[in-house]
């Protein structure tokens with residue numbers, strides 16, 4: 001591709017799920033040396049240097065022949081990696097924490113507190129107007145297993161430990177987090193599940209983790225355990241979860257993500273008394289920190305320096 005007709009300033013194309021124009025405006029303010037556009041028709045597709053956005057329609061990237069980097073407005077880039085229209089040589093960047101870790105910690109706490117303070121059981125009792133105290137459980141006696149110790153998972157595990165829970169964390173590579181027993185490897189995963197009253201899944205969705213939370217693995221959780229899934233729905237076998245909830249092996253589940261979103265109306269999850277559902281809101285992308293990360297990374301790229309949070313395509317995150 002020649003450079004004829006190329007704009008003097010590099011061009012950043014924005015495609016945010018939120019069509020208010022606030023992302024384009026914020027990025028234009030943060031990047032005065034970059035031309036920020038909202039639709040490829042505003043410039044020849046071949047002049048677009050950078051993309052920032054989330055889940056553009058199929059084929060969107062195909063005409064963007066001069067693309068030099070793709071900035072995902074999210075932490076989980078599995079959908080980007082599955083796209084045939086996005087060339088593998090184009091660097092793909094995910095958001096690091098960007099304000100999501102604190103929200104995710106709140107969401108995990110919601111699940112852990114609900115388990116610790118018997119919320120599902122008390123809700124069931126309320127429906128029967130039944131007044132009956134259940135034995136209390138201390139935070140130290142509440143064991144939480146966190147799967148995935150990346151920028152978000154590590155903060156969640158550390159935050160739960162600071163609050164006094166007994167926390168174990170599992171990840172592909174070994175981590176070290178204050179107050180958290182960090183492990184890796186298949187056997188360690190089994191052992192962690194066997195001592196997790198609440199399992200919090202924050203793993204990235206990769207070929208290795210899709211379908212990971214199957215009947216055999218979930219069955220290792222102690223009787224009465226709760227599953228919190230807040231990363232991607234394709235990692236959890238919903239039929240296995242329902243079977244284990246119905247048999248009484250698991251006491252409850254708090255689910256934010258689903259293999260198909262929005263969760264179809266006919267899904268049995270909607271009406272299951274032991275399932276709490278939220279519509280993929282556990283940790284939403286915040287404009288200010290996300291724009292700051294993109295600005296810093298783009299500046300590094302323009303200055304020929306290395307960027308942070310570049311996705312390793314072979315690892316899948």
Ligand code: GLV
Nearest residue numbers: 073074075076077
């Ligand atoms: C949301 O799901 C994200 O990956 O940021």
